[in-house]
Amino acid sequence: MLVIGLIKEGKIPEDKRVALTPAQCRMLQSKVAGLKVIVQPCKNRCFSDDEYRKAGVEVNEDVSSCNLLLGIKEVPVQQLVPGKRYMFFSHTKKMQPHNQALMNAMVDKKITLIDYECLEHADGQRIIGFGFFAGIVGAHNGIYAYGNRTGAFSLCRVGECKTYKHLLNKYFGLKLPNVKIAVTGSGRVASGILEIMNLLGVIEVEKEDFLSRDFEYPAYVQLKGPDLYEHKVTRKYNRDDFHNNPRNYRCTFRQFLPHTDILMNGIYWDKNVPRLFEWSDMLLPDFRIQTIADITDDKEGSVPCNLGDSTIEFPVYGVDPISRQMVDPYQKDCVDVMAVGNLPNELPRDASRYFGQQLIKYVLEDVLQGTSPVLERATILKEGKLTPQYDYLHDYAYAPQANISR
Template sequence: MPAIGLIREGKIPADNRVALTPSQCRWILKNTGFKIFVQPSPARCFEDSEYERSGAVLQEDLSNCDLLLGIKEVPVNMLLADKTYMFFSHTKKMQPYNQKLMQAMVEKKITLIDYECLEHEDGQRIIGFGFFAGIVGAHNGLMAYGERIGAYKLGRVYKQKDYLELIHTYFGLKLPPVKIAVTGSGRVAHGILEIMNLVDAQEVEPDEYVSKTFSYPVYVHLKGAGLYAHKEKRTYTRDDFHANAQQYECLFLPYAAQTDILMNGVYWDKNIPRLFEADDIKTESFRIQTIADITDDACGSVPVNLGDCPMDDPVYGVDRATFQRTAPYLETSIDVMAVGNLPNELPRDASRFFGEQLIKHVLGDYTKGSRVIEKATILKQGKLTPGFAYLSGYAEIRTVN
């Protein structure tokens, strides 16, 4: 059986989540033939000593390992040649900031299995931190709105020990009669809905949401069929939408006229229509004051997402007239919460959830091989696999004569 190595996260700022918790390592060692080696790290949410007590071997050199597990992108100088890696590479969309990483993996003949590409047959992602991104993002969105209107105060998630302690912070919280739009249908949306239930916001139907006033907090949950329609047929089917998104239009704008807080959890790429356009925020009918862009695509489904914020300062303003970034909570601005590593505020809970999915759906099939893992393999010994041949120009190492 292969040896698994848990690598130290090297990206700055440091991420303290892990692919496998100490208790999960203990289970793997007891119930499978895998060996586990852990690279020491002062930044993880679990101590090195916890891994040692689990039975894993703590060592700096992981060259004896067959499969190396991380979370964020591995710095080029930390890559080991001829190894198999699993991590979020953020290369499938040809992200320019990770092109050198892709080229280095090609040069070092690395096999890359990207967590983001592990999917069920219907395209649903198998593994990820989306649920806890939704939890933290929804909390931060409510926190920002409370700061704006001065009606209540919420503390920061990362100051809580764990998710259970976070739940206790909602005891006695009474929201004003706010209207919240929740978009998306995946794990991020499920996390948002968890918080909606905890703060006692009531779900209402779309037609009621846009036509009625309520004396208590409400939310509407907008999924694919409620957000998009074919420009000519006026219909929506998931498969056709993902294959021909440019033929669809977004139906969100009427909700913007009735919404105080937008909790955005939709997947986006360049062919998918945005929820609204930047010019729409200039109009008097655009009521939204706070946007929690949890999927966090700069200038993506939320065009006023002007880029990431750090975890310790998660909210900025966007001037409605100039689209310039401002301080938050100004009368002339919309507040935007956009943080790229939201689950890092609940790292132990997020890591447990992630590791469970990894054990259940991936590691069990790793030695036998599976279609799921094969489709998620971007590089095989430094060569692009057929499903990712479109990355050839992006991955090519160019020499200057």
């Protein structure tokens, strides 16, 4: 029998999302023999305890009978249940320093960790995630920030809308100025950004036109891997070679800096991938960007002036390119940055429903069968031990407790 526990989120700031909605739990319990769901009570979840109870789901603080625990964000060390199998976004695969204590604790407690981020098809394509709604909310916030900076229009906050459908109603009659927007990326985040571009009537244009002229209407260009990177020797782009050897490539985005008002960044980045631009570029007289929505949100990553997370309450901060310090937004000679780390939390019910649909469609059947290549590739820890494909995390995972601040 598979008993799934939906755990309450413990990370601060609180996250309202959940892996399965009440309706999805009801459907699973009625259609899948031998499956039961237990939900830990939580006051701040986007679906109330009563909604789960009305769907026929047990609400119980005790999840010791569960053999699979589903969360969203990192589980606080003190909430980890020893010996259990977990699925959540651990943010450890890149050896993130702030989550080393979590990884070390999971080793100590002999936990099995299946990371949502690592659920991939054989070719490396991500299977599930919240990227689409991150793109939706991030693009909206970027347009919101540009309106505040220029005074050309006014846009509400996403949190003022209960649902995505309600948000769409806010776009009726909204006319944007002749702004030029660069959208980077080709995955789920970029798909969400493009959804907002289309809903707001921003017209897609070719790269060559974007670089050579202005328009009598708001326009955007989508820049994918081949548009952003080239090999230092061959000046070509090969996706597999780029991901295996990113240091052999240079970024070509600088040519867009004099032609872009808003940057919507949805490109994947790690420490070996070249940045879109550097601090020195921001001091050039033809640096035109006024607003950056860094939706993938890597501090000092592909966008060097990402100085750290903003919050849902205060999503935008200013950056002084001379002092390289954070300042109040919308100031002259500064650039506004939107860098919220939990964007889908602004539309938690829609985002949870979308996530749960993917989880049911692509993952739960494998869980019911016991295992699969997909699950094996996503299992970072098995009973507290690193699996072979994640052995590169050895020093990170098995660091002495005395050296890690908890």
